Amino acid sequence: MEYVSTRGGRGVDLGTAVRRGLAPDGGLYLPRSIPPLSADFWAALPGRDLVATAKGMLAPFLSPLPPESQERVIRAALDFPLPLVELEPGIYLLELFHGPTLAFKDVGARFLARLLAELRVPAGRALPLTVLVATSGDTGSAVAQAFLGVSGTRVAVLYPAGKVSALQEKQFATLGENVQALRIAGTFDDCQQLVKQALADPDLLAQLDLTSANSINVGRLLPQMVYYAQAVSQLPRGSESPVFATPSGNFGNLTAGILAARLGLPCRGFVAATNCNDVVPQYLESGRFVPRPSRPTLSSAMDVGHPSNFDRLLALFGGAHPAMRAEIRGSAHDDAATLEAIRRVDRERGYLLDPHTAVGYLGLRVALAADPGPGIVLATAHPAKFREHLEPQLGRSIPLPNRLAACLELPSLALPLPADFTAFKQFLLTWTD
Numbered sequence: 001m002e003y004v005s006t007r008g009g010r011g012v013d014l015g016t017a018v019r020r021g022l023a024p025d026g027g028l029y030l031p032r033s034i035p036p037l038s039a040d041f042w043a044a045l046p047g048r049d050l051v052a053t054a055k056g057m058l059a060p061f062l063s064p065l066p067p068e069s070q071e072r073v074i075r076a077a078l079d080f081p082l083p084l085v086e087l088e089p090g091i092y093l094l095e096l097f098h099g100p101t102l103a104f105k106d107v108g109a110r111f112l113a114r115l116l117a118e119l120r121v122p123a124g125r126a127l128p129l130t131v132l133v134a135t136s137g138d139t140g141s142a143v144a145q146a147f148l149g150v151s152g153t154r155v156a157v158l159y160p161a162g163k164v165s166a167l168q169e170k171q172f173a174t175l176g177e178n179v180q181a182l183r184i185a186g187t188f189d190d191c192q193q194l195v196k197q198a199l200a201d202p203d204l205l206a207q208l209d210l211t212s213a214n215s216i217n218v219g220r221l222l223p224q225m226v227y228y229a230q231a232v233s234q235l236p237r238g239s240e241s242p243v244f245a246t247p248s249g250n251f252g253n254l255t256a257g258i259l260a261a262r263l264g265l266p267c268r269g270f271v272a273a274t275n276c277n278d279v280v281p282q283y284l285e286s287g288r289f290v291p292r293p294s295r296p297t298l299s300s301a302m303d304v305g306h307p308s309n310f311d312r313l314l315a316l317f318g319g320a321h322p323a324m325r326a327e328i329r330g331s332a333h334d335d336a337a338t339l340e341a342i343r344r345v346d347r348e349r350g351y352l353l354d355p356h357t358a359v360g361y362l363g364l365r366v367a368l369a370a371d372p373g374p375g376i377v378l379a380t381a382h383p384a385k386f387r388e389h390l391e392p393q394l395g396r397s398i399p400l401p402n403r404l405a406a407c408l409e410l411p412s413l414a415l416p417l418p419a420d421f422t423a424f425k426q427f428l429l430t431w432t433d
C-alpha cells in the first residue's frame, strides 16, 4: 500500500510514512486507496476473535511487512480487553480505557511503537531508534508506556517542569529502562521547540537514528479502525447496525471510524461529539471551516481549536461538505450539560462516565432521537484519570485503579534540563542506557 499526503504528490511506502509522521509538504498521510473487505468477512465478524479481525482489516495497509511481523505488532498493541457495555437499552459504551494509561490513545501508541520496531532495517542494527516526544501531560505517558521494553528503541519524554499533574508525571517519569523523562525548565512550547530543533539538526541526524511519535502519524490511526469492528462484533445477535458517537478533539479517532466504514464496517453513521470547541460541528452545519483558539473545558483532551485531522476527513470525502454531512452528524455540548449527564448516569445507572465519554453520550442521545436504533459511544478514558475535576463536582472520592496507584509510590527518574538546545543536544549525544 502506498501512502499519499492530503496535499497530493507522489506516494511513499509504509516505512517512510510512519518514520516521517508528517509529509514534507506539511500534509498528513492517508492510504492511497481503501479497498472494501468482502461481505463474507463482515458476515463472519460476530464470532471471530479480535486478532483475526485486526489481521483482516490491517493486512492491506501493512503489506510490506511479512504476516508474522504484522501479527506481532497486532498482538502487542491490542493486548487488553475492549468490552462493550450496555448502559441503557440500545446505548452501549465501548470501553477503550483498559490499557496501561487508561485511555484509548494506548492503542495507537502501542501499535506505532511496535510498527517502528518491526520496520527498523536492518533488524538488529547497533544504533537504537531514538524517539523524542514533547508532552503537556497525557501523550507522554501513552508513548512512554508503548515503547517501554521494546527492544531496539528508546524514548526521551520532554515535559515542562511544574506544568503537568503529579499523576501524569509519575506515569512516565518512574518507568526507567529505555524511557528517559526530561524535566525541562520551561513551557510545553519550549519542549516542542527542542524536539523540532533536534529533528532538524544535521549533527544529531548523522549520529543518531531519530524520530518523533506524534499523534498525526498514520501508524496510530490504522489500529483504531479495529475497535470499531470489535464493538459491532459484541452487539447482540441480530442487532441492527449501530450509530457511533466519537468524543473528538483532533479527530483522529473519528477518522479511523470513517476508514473502517470504507472497509465495509456495518454502521448507520457517526456523531462528531465535541465540547464547546466545536469547529467541526460548525463546519458540518455551515460548510465553513473556521479554526479558532481553543477554550479550556472539563474534557480537556478535546480542547482543540484547529483539529489536525480535519484535512484527512476532508480528503476522505473528496472535499465535499454534503458527502461528509451525510455520514457524520455534529454535536457540541458545554461543561454544564456534560456534568449534568455524568451526575444523572451515575445516579440512574451506577456508571461513572469520564467527561470526554459523557460528551459522546450526549451526542449519541441527540442522534438517536432522530434516528432510533442501537448506538455505541467510544468511552475514551477511565473516569479516575480526571478525578481531580470530578471529585469536587460529585462530592465523593473516585478510587484510582491499582496500577496507577502503584506508580504514585515510585520515585521520579526524570533528569532536569534547562530549556536550552545545546544542553539537550549534549544529553542526546552522550545518552547511553
Ligand SMILES: *Cc1c(COP(=O)(O)O)cnc(C)c1O
Pocket (backbone or CB within 6 Å): 103, 104, 105, 138, 247, 248, 249, 250, 251, 252, 253, 254, 301, 302, 356, 357, 380, 381
Ligand atoms: C485524545 C482524546 C480524545 C480526542 O481524540 P481525537 O482522536 O483527538 O479526536 C478524546 N478523549 C480522550 C480521553 C482523549 O485522550
